[in-house]
Amino acid sequence: MSEKNTYLPYLMTIDKVIKEAPGVKTYRLKFQDESEAAAFDFQAGQFGEYSAFGEGESTFCIASSPTRKGYIECTFRDTGRVTSGMASLEEGSTMGFRGPYGNVFPLDEWKGKNLVFIAGGIALPPMRCVIWNALDLRENFKDITIIYGAKSVNDLVYKEELKEWADRPDVRMVTTVDPGGQTADWTGEVGFVPTIVETVAPSAENTIAIVCGPPIMIKFTFPVLEKLGFTDSQVYTTLENRMKCGVGKCGRCNVGKLYICKDGPVFSKAELNFIPAEEY
């Protein structure tokens, strides 16, 4: 039988390790097999199952942009068995990867529009993929605004890239930390993401909002966007639930009758209206 074993991962080498925040790291992974590397392709929004051999698999988005070829990146927090196993690996070690899985952000449909990215905490990685994808195709879009918040200054991830985005004349970058999370030299905003969105978000006219964060942030940001005039089809998010297979079989990531792994992880707010919010 020539069927492929879905569960057999690609072997990847950790090419680069970046310490992002306490307990948070980014790994750049390269395919060990050149023909697998050449055949591999993905689009912004997709995810995969990453293995630490000996510990198991965890689900993360692909945090690098599909416009950057030859590698994929993932950003993770050291919290459970697999992520602590991953965190203990060094450059040059082998990991496993299955993917890409799931649907994609419709960047083609967003051509000629303004984009506002709204992200909280460790949810910047899936957004980072689509941010770089949009910035690498900058001429396709009008104004680009990035609103990013974390609990504290220390918890902000991609600190170098936040600076790079802030320095770009073609990006409006707003960074915020929760009240009490600021340091003496903090020059950004102080306040929860939904509150900041209300004061700094661009006009809803010809604008797409992409929201990514913990469920609680998403639930409080949506009404703010609605108040600002964003219709449900102008707002996108990416959801995550616990997963094992990533391919619609293991039965745990569904929200109502939709599988986050197959029908998502990218959903427009219009689509979310038809699925029960309590299941994500």
Added chain:
Amino acid sequence: METKYISQGGMAQWFESIIASGKRVYAPVNSRGQVDFKLVKNLSEVADDYIQTTQSIKASVYPKAEVLFTYEKDHGKVNLSDFDPETIPETVLWKVHPCDAAGFKPLSAIFNWDSADKLHNAHLVKTSVISFSCAKADQSCFCTSVNGSPGNTAGSDIQLTVLPDGGAIAEILTPKGEALVALLPPVFEAERGDKKEQYLVDLPARFSLEEVNAKLNKAFNSTVWKEQSERCIGCGACAFVCPTCACFDIQEDVHGSKGRRIRCWDACGFALFTLHTSGHNPREHQSQRWRQRILHKFSYMPDRLSVVGCTGCGRCSRACPVDMNILEHITSIAKQ
């Protein structure tokens, strides 16, 4: 399809020829009062007087724990060894009830709906199903309410309907069934005009699937889930005995530098099933997990995969330690 008659003696000879062909044969065996599918070599080992095996035949095509692949770590490098379908032996399932045979379709729908599942399919290809139609049922049986019947041939390669003389009507349904007949063709005699229906238990339908499906489409926020599941202890027994439950976990088994990644049965009734690492749990309460179980089987699967995730075997009701009865619960939803 071809229909034949096989005598009681012919059946015994045919069984011996199946064993002699080297195929492994699983059949119901009564072990101190509990009947379950076991490897058998002689027809005399096969249980006779029972309604239902405790476990379904699901494990024959979806093992409780199955190695997806193995690996060996070597100085930072990893060598993978893929699952080899050739390691699966030719298997015959003897005396399967129609409700178990009917379970293969929803199982395969889950495993193959979007991408092919190499492991499940490797088992299916090697498995032949000889079902026996049902002359008896108990109060937990409800196959006729979920598109089945005591003489349903779906999922079977051969179906036998036992006659008063100990012989049987043999319906040869598929090429795999023909191959089994070819092991000993002379024992399959010309049919004698026996009427199969006459030897099947009469089991009136208890609810309409269409009605249940329509009700469930609007039932997500109903109070019925909490009412029905108040006594549920989340033990998962219902899922483990079910012929169609397919939800699984993937676990790692490591010994020194060698490891195995294993797919194991899991259950949506467990609190840990959907728990995020952050502590957030989208299905925190047992009522939400009970709702998932019923909606998945009777709403999501029919809508998305065009199959119902229940064959009416009644095992979940028989196995439940707190007497939750799926038939009663579904019937009450249909009546709402």
